[in-house]
């Protein structure tokens with residue numbers, strides 16, 4: 660998957676419906692429900708044993724950069740829009756990108772000593788992604804001090820389109836830094852809020868997607 664290099668990130672590219680996005684190839688990434696055996700806690704395993712979660716089956720992925728800023732656009736079908744959370748049993752639609760922070764990191768939320776960085780967009784907080792790091796299932800924690808991951812989202816005709824936008828060069832624990840001409844691995848997850856999906860209950864891409872930033 661190629662993140663095309665463009666001259667300048669026109670303001671519009673941060674917007675999911677910018678016409679400019681139509682000019683960049685989209686990769687369809689297949690998703691699958693997370694394995695029941697990896698869900699932590701007997702309650703979740705018992706309540707969801709019929710496996711009725713993680714039915715978002717694909718995400719369209721596009722990306723572009725200008726050497727300074729990277730924009731990643733995700734788009735997926737979501738017939739049930741959930742963008743407000745008014746009570747403890749309500750959950751919002753969400754999507755996340757996972758980036759390994761070491762060669763050996765697993766896309767199953769990383770592992771001890773092999774952390775991952777998680778960019779987590781949530782429909783009820785649509786303007787900034789939450790930035791977490793994890794070293795295995797059940798360990799995610801907030802990253803403090805990295806650059807903002809600015810997000811914009813549009814729900815249109817039964818589909819979400821979300822753009823994640825971040826400065827490329829960055830440093831600090833839990834933070835991934837990007838350079839033009841280099842390749843990175845990423846993995847994706849989508850939660851359907853109307854189906855009470857949250858945390859481990861979601862659809863994810865079981866294989867790494869290679870993202871090459873055009874030099």
Ligand code: HEM
Pocket residue numbers: 693694697698699755756757766767768777778779791793795796797798799800846847848857858859860863864
């Ligand atoms: C593409 C791969 C994945 C991505 C992008 C991803 C992303 C995330 C994010 C952003 C969170 C924080 C959610 C929140 O605060 O509500 C999270 C939590 C969680 N994820 Fe994943 N995840 C992935 C794969 C998996 C898999 C395969 C499982 C297996 C069941 C899993 C289990 C969990 C669990 C149990 C939590 C809640 C506990 C914790 O925060 O660690 N994840 N994930």
